Amino acid sequence: MSEPIILTPPLKDEDVSKLRAGDRVLITGTVYTGRDAAHKRLVDLLDEGKTLPIDLEGQIIYFVGPTPTRPGKSIGSAGPTTSYRMDAYSPILIERGLKGMIGKGSRSQDVIDAMVRHKAIYFAAVGGAAALISRRIESCEVVAYEDLGPEAIRKLEVKDFPAIVVNDCEGNDLYSRGVEEYALDEMEVNG
Amino acid sequence: MREVGAEQITKVVKQLALEAAYQLGDDVREALREGLRQETSPAGQDVLNQLLENADIARDGEFPMCQDTGLAVIFVELGQDVHIVGDDINEAIQEGVRQGYEEGYLRKSACHPFTRKNTGDNTPAIIHISIVPGEKIKLTLAGKGGGSENMSRVMMLKPSDGKDGIKDYVEQRVKEAGSNPCPPIVVGVGIGGTFEKAAMLAKEALLRPLDDSNPDPELAEMEYELLERINRIGIGPAGLGGRTTALAVKVEMMSCHIASLPVAVNINCHAHRHKEVVI
Ligand code: SF4
Numbered sequence: 001m002s003e004p005i006i007l008t009p010p011l012k013d014e015d016v017s018k019l020r021a022g023d024r025v026l027i028t029g030t031v032y033t034g035r036d037a038a039h040k041r042l043v044d045l046l047d048e049g050k051t052l053p054i055d056l057e058g059q060i061i062y063f064v065g066p067t068p069t070r071p072g073k074s075i076g077s078a079g080p081t082t083s084y085r086m087d088a089y090s091p092i093l094i095e096r097g098l099k100g101m102i103g104k105g106s107r108s109q110d111v112i113d114a115m116v117r118h119k120a121i122y123f124a125a126v127g128g129a130a131a132l133i134s135r136r137i138e139s140c141e142v143v144a145y146e147d148l149g150p151e152a153i154r155k156l157e158v159k160d161f162p163a164i165v166v167n168d169c170e171g172n173d174l175y176s177r178g179v180e181e182y183a184l185d186e187m188e189v190n191g
Numbered sequence: 192m193r194e195v196g197a198e199q200i201t202k203v204v205k206q207l208a209l210e211a212a213y214q215l216g217d218d219v220r221e222a223l224r225e226g227l228r229q230e231t232s233p234a235g236q237d238v239l240n241q242l243l244e245n246a247d248i249a250r251d252g253e254f255p256m257c258q259d260t261g262l263a264v265i266f267v268e269l270g271q272d273v274h275i276v277g278d279d280i281n282e283a284i285q286e287g288v289r290q291g292y293e294e295g296y297l298r299k300s301a302c303h304p305f306t307r308k309n310t311g312d313n314t315p316a317i318i319h320i321s322i323v324p325g326e327k328i329k330l331t332l333a334g335k336g337g338g339s340e341n342m343s344r345v346m347m348l349k350p351s352d353g354k355d356g357i358k359d360y361v362e363q364r365v366k367e368a369g370s371n372p373c374p375p376i377v378v379g380v381g382i383g384g385t386f387e388k389a390a391m392l393a394k395e396a397l398l399r400p401l402d403d404s405n406p407d408p409e410l411a412e413m414e415y416e417l418l419e420r421i422n423r424i425g426i427g428p429a430g431l432g433g434r435t436t437a438l439a440v441k442v443e444m445m446s447c448h449i450a451s452l453p454v455a456v457n458i459n460c461h462a463h464r465h466k467e468v469v470i
Contacts (some may be wrong), residue, residue, distance in 0.1 A: 019314040019345050034309070037307055044194050053236045064258060065258060065259075065298065065300075066258050066298070067254075067255050067258050067260060067296055067297055067298040068296045068298065069236035069296075070296050072255060073253070074259065076254065076255070076296055076298070077249075077254045077255045077256070077257060077258040078258050079257055079258050079259075081258075081259065081337075081338065082305065082337075082341065082371050082372075101317065104338075104370060104371070104373065104429070104430075105369065105370045105430070106369055106370060106371070108431075109339065124429065124430075124431075125369075126238050126241050126242070126258045126429050127338065127370075127373035127460070128242060128244040128245070128256065128373045128430060128460055128461055128462045129238075129242060129244075129259040130254070130255065130256065130257045130259075131245050131248040131249045131254035131256060131257075132241055132244055132245040132247070132248055132299050134247070139317075147241020148309075149299065149309050149311075150258075150298050150299070150300070150309075150445045151309075164234070164431065166344060172430065173434075175312075175369060175370050175431070175432075177432070178232075178234070178426075178427060178430065178431045178433070179369075179424065179426055179427075179432060180425070180428075180432075181232075181425065181427035181433040182231075182426075182427055182433050182434065183423065183425035184233055184423040184425070
């Protein structure tokens, strides 16, 4: 495997255009969290023509609802949640300047199209490696929707946060490529 | 008649909730290591190594294995000669879940289906009680994550679909689930019974140790064949492509109606959390 690419948000079109499905990256800097309920609220605000509680320009949203933080720690366990539940909302946020999303699992064609049109990236973190990932998160602060508990929007400062590019802005998809590459047909097994 | 205090049940359930979230079972660890030995994809090997390291970090008791510590599903085998004193057994279990999730810094994931408002303490837990002979109580707690539960299905096949139809359905379900349920997964299959019984059989199948096989040779063969078929799909660890899509397939079966062939597929992720205790 090749060396990981270092990324520091806010991301620009040039940063995003260079990335290809399958690239490993290490993210350092600010990442926002958000999942089902927070996404709904953000999109409802946009529908009403109101301003968002966070500026999305060039930012990355990490789909995560961490466990409660123990005293003396910066965050609890914080692995990715399944992304398709955000598919209805992501294209609207991408249109508004969102450049990256971190989650797990496939995205809809609408989201992939929005990523191609507006140059954005979908990254996967390893689902279930939540304790390991927490070690790369240096601080965590709730910046919106505290009432949502684990679903509140948090501002994370991360260092060397490991992720892999699943969908790039040319429409490539690592998941379908991975399955094609490793699928065995009957012949190979029986022959 | 043996008396068991409700507070003892609360204490045990709390302990089970903590253990399930922090201690990955030895059988799962061994299955991940075996996966690593077989895996040909470099990205897949990388993921499996990360999962083993993750389990080591979680074992220290500060960070749960996964941030989704699940809804608590509790199976109770209640001996008919046991008398619970002090409180209602259901409430004693709920209180154990409440305490375990609070004191263990576990995520509360229970919410109202419409408003999505969090109940705040991870209750109500899902409780399944069955009455058995004897004067013991067996309590099993499974922390069921949403990602893998969402990929589970019940299907009423036609009797003419037969054994092959069942196997095709299970394989198809795993294919469709793809990278969503955090592969490598464990697949529980329930065959027969009724609509809800098939689902229960599939869930109970997931409580078996990973390294056993069904005592019925026909079902043992089915488990083996399904595992082979699933690991040919190519989804691999974290869905990045590879051999290790499932760690095990467990099948449970019972008789069904002459007009029906129910089959349920309950998928579990590699955070295959279940702990049991006998009081
Ligand atoms: S599917 Fe399992 S490992 Fe993946 S996020 Fe959910 S609980 Fe965690």
